[in-house]
Amino acid sequence: MNFEKARRLVADLARVNERYLRDDHYRNDIRERLGRTVSRVDVGVARRERDRAPRSAQPFEGLVETSLAIAGIRTEARAPEVVLVVDELREGAAFAGVQTALAAAVALGQRLDRRVRVVMVRWTTPGNSIAAAEALVADRFPETRIDGRPGVRVVRREDVLDTVFGAEDVWMATHWKTAHAIDVAVTAGVIDRARVVYLVQDYEPGFSPWSTEYAVAASTYRAGFRMVVNSEPLRRYLSEVEGIDVPEALTFAPHLDEELLQRVADARRPAEDRVVRVLFYGRPSKHRNLFRLGVAALRVAVQELADDDVRLEFHSAGELHGDVELDGGRGAVKLVSHGTMPWDDYFRFIASTNVVLSLQHSPHPSHPPFDGAISGARVVTNEFRDTRGALHPNLAAVPADARSLGLAVADAVRRVLAEGPTGYAPLADGALGGTLERAIHALATELDEESAR
Template identity: 85%
Template sequence: MNFEKARRLVSDLVRVNERYARDGHYRNDVRERLGRTVSRVDVGVARRERDRAPLTARPFEGLVETSLALAGIRTVDRAPEVVLVVDELREGAAFAGVQTALAVALALGERLGRPVRVVMVRWTTPGNSAAAAEALVADRFPESRVDGRPGVRVVRREDVLDTAFGRDDVWIATHWKTAHPIDVAVTAGVVPRDRVVYLVQDYEPGFSPWSTEYAVAASTYRAGFRMLVNSEPLRKYLAEVEGLDVPRERTFAPHLDLELLERVAGARTHESTVRVLFYGRPSKHRNLFRLGVAALRVAVQELADDGIRVEFHSAGEQHGDVELDGGRGDVKLVSHGTMPWDDYFRFIASTNVVLSLQHSPHPSHPPFDGAISGARVVTNEFRDTRGHLHPNLAAVPADARSLGLAVADAVRAAAADGPTGFVPLDDDALGGPLDSAVDTLAAQIEHQHEHEHEQPATEANQESTR
């Protein structure tokens, strides 16, 4: 290795270490790519999982890290539960998708009259525990408490093989890395396929393009599970790409706090300076950070002769400030990083233009937080799933020039006319209410349960008449 190459390597290592130390999202991304260091305990548990797995499940060993996590479970005759399977529940990593999964499980448990149990299939992060995860659920969902204590039991992956599950439990998969081990458990004969609900919240094969992970993620959509889909655009995409026929009544809209957004709309003003908010998350590839930066640079050039005072701000994940004016340094994208919930909504009230990108079919929250509360929003179109959703939402092709010109047009409109005021979505634009979808699901599960119990009784009556 020559001196110049060694110098560059050391320089890169310094930059990586600096960012790793200060940026939690970057740390999580690096850990995900490298794989977490496996402890002796984890190795021992993995061996037990392999040894307990029936022969039909063993070909899947090592396919992904969760493949055999449930294949060797013990099932018994007892009162049935709703079992929610997640990667991991821990403070600082329980975002909207996990929150929605918990809401679904608790609602389904209430409809069916069953307690809820949570199983974590990722190796437990040091410092986390079943008790900490149970406290997190109780804090997020106080109604789940029993006599003031956490009412939802959480099982770590390390304890799964020592836990007894009910033969009539209903299982809920929440992510492809949870759906896959449930599918393997079905193959192993320990989980009935018709007692599995698959909560689909995005097209997850796209998170691991053209890889084994992509193929396994896509295979979970063909596992024959009963699907519950988060958003109408995603339901349509699954129908188009995977040929899945999920009924509309098992589709629900992402939760949007309309009362809060109406207050945000009331706080917006027509100001002389137009502030542009960019939802910038460099570590999440689907949020198209570099494309967004290029689009903002196009917008800066396009607005150069308009005489409009414009500021550019980024929220969502910490990153360095970015020059947008060709190196002169007069116009910068200022990063505010991850904001607390209340601070975020106070901040968006001062930004009357939003650029928020997502290269997947699930509609993310920031575009609708902005559009409903009166901002002009630019996003990328994705297979014709977005352009018709809201009058304040401009969905354009995912290239820098199209996006940049749309941002410039939004800035001009905001400068001339100010915010639009509160504009709610049309009914069912993103799907129906979550409660209605869970009601439909619960009714189907109860009907199946009643049918199964009627069959043995009918067969017994026929036998007695012979």
């Protein structure tokens, strides 16, 4: 290693350490990327889970890391609750899917007049705590507070076996690993299948290559749970691919905070001095977000705009990664990574961008494209089985190849320079499905009827 390279590495390390010390969200990003070593406590809890699991659940040990997470729970006759099972609740990682799951559980709890409890089945990450998780829910859903305190209780995986649940609780699964854990608990006889709700927010087998994980994820759709589906395109896909027919009444559009997006639109300004800021929703670890394809598309856009009178800035949000050169190694144009952002910071940031590239190779129409389009930005995304092309006038859905996407980004930049932002532009009514409130009302009616039998 030469002296200059060593000097740069030391300088980079100093900058990383300085930011790590002052920025807790950056620390969480680093911890997630490095992973974590399973501690003795985790090993001990895993052993307890195995020992407490009924015999019918024991064959599932090790199938997935969550397989036995709740199979050994204790239940008793008590006031029933709504129990939402999630991977984790952590500031900086509670994005749209978790937000929607919390909203659904809170709404169902209100409709059934029950308290809500949240169970986290991922091993607790360093720096997280029950108090922080409960405070996050209380901050996002202040109506759940009781006498000014967080009213939604949170249970860590490490504490699940020491918690008593109600025999008549309604359980709500979210991510497929939570649905699988509940399915094993049903097999173990500790949860009633008729009181399980499965909130399906994407076609999650596609999150993994064809594998054990793919097969287990797909099996959760055949577990016999009551399904509530996030978006009409996903409902149709489940019908076509899995042969699962979910009523339209139990389908809802993704929750988009229209008041907030109106404020974002009001804050957005035309490009000044012909500087256009492009936001890329970049998550390298999430294959469905097509990170490398997006980088290639941005490089195509840079070449396409090389002779235009425009100065480009490229920013990535969603997950921390190294900055990426976009101009053939010359270093003048870079994709700068900001990693995950707190909820409010994210929306402040998108107000400063007029072009968004957000990719999702799955049937669920993810939130970032609509956050941008509704608030007046020009957005480019990939088409998926003809589900996105006509969803919003500010949304260009093109084939998932680098040239098509890159040329669409270049066209969006030119339109921003020529026309400026569009201003607030809401979705047409019913474009993605009905309201969450309607779906929860239909679900609660079914559960009430089941209880009356």
